[in-house]
Amino acid sequence: xxxxxxxxxxxxxxxxxxxxxxxxxxxxxxxxxxxxxxxxxxxxxxxxxxxxxxxxxxxxxxxxxxxxxxxxxxxxxxxxxxxxxxxxxxxxxxxxxxxxxxxxxxx
Amino acid sequence: xxxxxxxxxxxxxxxxxxxxxxxxxxxxxxxxxxxxxxxxxxxxxxxxxxxxxxxxxxxxxxxxxxxxxxxxxxxxxxxxxxxxxxxxxxxxxxxxxxxxxxxxxxxxxxxxxxxxxxxxxxxxxxxxxxxxxxxxxxxxxxxxxxxxxxxxxxxxxxxxxxxxxxxxxx
Numbered sequence: 001x002x003x004x005x006x007x008x009x010x011x012x013x014x015x016x017x018x019x020x021x022x023x024x025x026x027x028x029x030x031x032x033x034x035x036x037x038x039x040x041x042x043x044x045x046x047x048x049x050x051x052x053x054x055x056x057x058x059x060x061x062x063x064x065x066x067x068x069x070x071x072x073x074x075x076x077x078x079x080x081x082x083x084x085x086x087x088x089x090x091x092x093x094x095x096x097x098x099x100x101x102x103x104x105x106x107x
Numbered sequence: 108x109x110x111x112x113x114x115x116x117x118x119x120x121x122x123x124x125x126x127x128x129x130x131x132x133x134x135x136x137x138x139x140x141x142x143x144x145x146x147x148x149x150x151x152x153x154x155x156x157x158x159x160x161x162x163x164x165x166x167x168x169x170x171x172x173x174x175x176x177x178x179x180x181x182x183x184x185x186x187x188x189x190x191x192x193x194x195x196x197x198x199x200x201x202x203x204x205x206x207x208x209x210x211x212x213x214x215x216x217x218x219x220x221x222x223x224x225x226x227x228x229x230x231x232x233x234x235x236x237x238x239x240x241x242x243x244x245x246x247x248x249x250x251x252x253x254x255x256x257x258x259x260x261x262x263x264x265x266x267x268x269x270x271x272x273x274x275x276x277x
Contacts, residue, residue, distance in 0.1 A: 047160035049167070059151065064256045066161060074161075074252035085253035 018050035023071030028052045030091040031065065031073065036100045056103055063102045065094070077102050120230040120242050122214035126171040129182050130154075130209065130269055131189065134202035147206070152268040154209060159259050161252055168233060168243030174210060176240025179276045182208065207269035215265040216244060219258050225249075227258045 020028070028044075031054070043055040054065040056077075063077030073094055076085035079102045084095065120126065130146050146158045163169040172181075186205035193203045213230045221227050228244055235241045244262070246255055 045155065045157035047157045047162070049160040049162035051157075051160050051162060053157045055156070059260075062260070064156070064259070066252060066256060068161060068252070074256060076253050076256035083257070085256065087252040 017048050018069075020046065020050045020052055020067075021069045021071070024050060024052050024067050024069055027067045027071035027073060027091045031067065031094065034091070034094070034096055036096055039096070039099050039103050041103075056099065057106055061106060063099060065099075067091070075099075080105065118232050120173060120213050120232050122212075122217055124213050125174040125210055126213060126216075126230060126242055126244075127174050127177065127211075127275055128154075128169075128171045128209040128266060129185065129272075130206045131186060132204055132206035133193070134200070145206070147269050154263050154266055154269075156259055156263060159262055161255055164228065164244060164246045164255065165250075168231070168245055171230070171242050171244060172238070173232065173240035173242050174275060177238075177275060179273050181238075182272055182275055205272045208272050208275055209266040209269055210274060211266045216262065219261045219265060221250070221254055221258070227254065228262060 039056065041056075045053045045055070047053060050069055052067040054067075056063040056065075061078070063075070063079075065073060065075045067073050068088075070088075071091070072088040073091050074085070074087040074089070075094060076083070077099075078084070079098050084098050132145050146155055147153065148155050159169065182205055186203065190201065190203040193201050216228050216230055217226050219227045226247060227250055228246055231243050231245060233241050233243045
């Protein structure tokens with residue numbers, strides 16, 4: 001598990017690799033702790049730049065959550081036929097009920 | 108490899124050109140999460156979405172090579188260079204190697220448009236001193252993170268399935 005790793009940044013040639021920042025890790029912890037019980041099945045993946053990604057659903061119907069280096073959260077998905085999404089929110093302000101609706105619909 | 112060539116202006120790559128993105132594999136995890144650097148989803152053969160990072164397309168530039176100015180030999184040399192560095196960093200043989208290449212037509216990337224009809228991504232020529240074909244995929248300035256997430260799967264699809272590295276020269 002990468003959460004909790006100390007931030008590391010290095011640049012090799014044109015390859016940039018960074019671990020998540022402390023702010024990103026804290027936001028991810030807030031996000032996970034606030035997830036409704038029905039939303040605990042997800043895929044988490046780190047980007048090369050240290051962004052933390054959460055994916056709910058499958059490739060054809062995906063709810064994406066991205067936590068950037070500043071610890072702000074952006075999300076996008078389609079719930080009940082309507083696009084939902086926003087950029088650069090504190091993790092406390094994520095619409096967890098919409099995520100739950102997305103997950104429930106896909107059960 | 109390294110610095111941007113002096114006096115080089117950023118210009119759009121011609122829509123008719125193809126760009127390629129190298130994909131690597133390693134015997135053991137090198138950095139980051141468990142699978143890295145295995146960047147391809149084995150179920151789809153496509154790039155994993157997390158490989159398309161917001162910070163890359165917004166700030167740093169998602170590095171690609173213009174196919175007509177690049178070669179399989181250069182790609183192999185790049186992989187060997189990375190293998191040497193990463194094996195040294197890890198203190199063991201990580202077998203970091205070239206797994207394949209994604210090749211895409213620039214116009215297919217430019218064809219991804221937002222609801223306002225404007226392109227989401229552009230491909231800029233960003234030559235380096237020893238890599239004249241270096242280019243970067245970036246989002247246009249007005250694109251938000253939410254919009255990036257919406258269109259990220261489209262960019263992944265435009266980059267297509269991984270091909271054998273020799274396809275660079277084909």
